Amino acid sequence: MVTVNQQRVPRKRTYLMCSPEYFAVEYAINPWMDVTTTVDVGLAVKQWDRLRETLVGLGHEVYQLPPEPGLPDMVFAANGAIVVDGAVYGAQFKHEQRTAEAAAHRAFYQAQGWRFIAPTVTNEGEGDFAYLPEAHGGLVLAGYGFRTEPAAHAEAQEALSRPVVSLHLVDPRFYHLDVALASIDDTNIVYYPGAFSTASQKVLAQLFPYAVLADDADALAFGLNLVSDGCNVVLNSAATGLAGKLKATGYQPVPVELAELRKGGGSVKCCVAELRR
Ligand code: ARG
Numbered sequence: 506m507v508t509v510n511q512q513r514v515p516r517k518r519t520y521l522m523c524s525p526e527y528f529a530v531e532y533a534i535n536p537w538m539d540v541t542t543t544v545d546v547g548l549a550v551k552q553w554d555r556l557r558e559t560l561v562g563l564g565h566e567v568y569q570l571p572p573e574p575g576l577p578d579m580v581f582a583a584n585g586a587i588v589v590d591g592a593v594y595g596a597q598f599k600h601e602q603r604t605a606e607a608a609a610h611r612a613f614y615q616a617q618g619w620r621f622i623a624p625t626v627t628n629e630g631e632g633d634f635a636y637l638p639e640a641h642g643g644l645v646l647a648g649y650g651f652r653t654e655p656a657a658h659a660e661a662q663e664a665l666s667r668p669v670v671s672l673h674l675v676d677p678r679f680y681h682l683d684v685a686l687a688s689i690d691d692t693n694i695v696y697y698p699g700a701f702s703t704a705s706q707k708v709l710a711q712l713f714p715y716a717v718l719a720d721d722a723d724a725l726a727f728g729l730n731l732v733s734d735g736c737n738v739v740l741n742s743a744a745t746g747l748a749g750k751l752k753a754t755g756y757q758p759v760p761v762e763l764a765e766l767r768k769g770g771g772s773v774k775c776c777v778a779e780l781r782r
Contacts (some may be wrong), residue, residue, distance in 0.1 A: 537770035549559030648682030
């Protein structure tokens with residue numbers, strides 16, 4: 506059972522990131538993107554590099570995917586696949602502006618000898634899939650409503666051999682699961698109930714009675730778009746309220762500033778895919 510203030514134990518992770526060298530807001534495919542905003546690419550790279558250094562500093566291994574010109578959202582590496590126990594279920598992007606990113610991810614996994622399962626339906630990788638290795642024996646949570654098709658949830662279950670729980674996202678500001686929910690350790694999550702349908706909120710409450718609940722301010726500050734190693738929780742520095750809640754529950758918040766990438770509608774988790782052997 507999860508108790509407040511218990512000792513949180515970090516586990517070493519392997520991540521995949523992609524530098525925002527070609528980051529831009531040239532099209533708007535989510536409510537956060539405004540094509541009239543100016544992006545400071547130099548600053549975006551700097552902030553992204555601080556995130557990478559932070560993860561390395563916490564003892565994690567970070568692989569890098571070479572960025573490609575003409576793919577301004579490629580920095581959001583979490584969207585390329587979901588990886589569980591060496592099996593990689595590849596992405597198939599909803600918007601044509603991002604379609605070509607899938608091949609870059611696929612090439613990375615195939616070159617490294619991972620077991621790659623090609624998708625046949627739209628899904629945006631860890632943008633809409635989260636994995637909890639010790640919850641109910643290993644559980645995949647999956648979002649639908651804006652990007653990933655429900656049919657991809659069934660496909661992911663076959664590809665990853667884990668039960669997949671479908672969750673209905675209903676607020677366009679939270680267009681991906683990973684801006685509304687995150688795993689904070691192997692068994693537990695933090696989420697913003699308002700992003701989900703009433704029925705999906707009930708499902709989450711049933712499966713995760715000890716979840717940390719986030720409020721509007723936490724969610725709008727991109728606080729849920731976090732990366733945790735089971736103890737250290739790397740999250741957007743604007744999410745001060747959520748940082749306090751996590752600290753009170755025994756986690757160690759590690760704030761990072763990612764203001765430039767927020768203009769693309771993403772933060773910490775969007776930039777970081779987890780490679781699970
Ligand atoms: N501009 C990107 C899009 O709308 C942002 C993706 C953010 N990634 C994520 N994992 N939520 O597709």
